[in-house]
Amino acid sequence: MIWAPKVKGKTSQQDNPNNGGFTLVEVLIATLVLVAAIVPLMNAFIHGARWTAESRDLITALNLAQGKLEELKNKPYASLEAGEPTDPDQPPRPFTGYPEYTYRISVFENDKKNLKTITIKIYDAATSREILSLTMDRGDWR
Incomplete structure (x- = not known):
């Protein structure tokens, strides 16, 4: 403690034990x-960043699958299976410009006449984990 001489009407720090400072216990409790409060917020930021990356990957895969289904809609009905990786033993084909995603297309003749069910499955190329699957029906109504 610093010694301060007595001034008229004022006391030194030694005479006034409640001098307005913080005790060690108060500082520890505040800390x-x-x-x-900060630990849960940091946890939320970390999970938020991970969820954002997963969402971006899912949206990219969804857009690629929708684009491939649109290509198949424009093909003639009779040639839907031509040139597409439909064999389950065949490795999935990578997307042009997106090597981190691969796909496999399955085309099944439906029980109804002139109707095919087309399913596209998108995989993570690094882990071979299926990311999503989209299905559409294509008919030949001529």
Whole structure:
């Protein structure tokens, strides 16, 4: 403590124990409260960044699948299976410009006449994990 001489009407710090400073216990409690508030916020930021990346990957895969289904809509009905990786033993084909995604297309004749069910499955090329699957029906009504 610093010694201060007595001034008229004022006392030294030694005479006034409540001098308005913080005790060690108060500082530790304030630090604990601050840490208790910051840790969940940091956890939310970390999970938020991961969820954003997963959403971006899912949206990219969805757009690629929709684009491939649109290509198949423009093909003649009789040639839907031609040149597409439909064999389950065949490795999935990568998307042009997106090597991190691969796809496999399945075309099945439906029980109804002139109707084919087309399913496209999108995979993560690194892990071979299926990301999503889209299905459409294509008919030949001529």
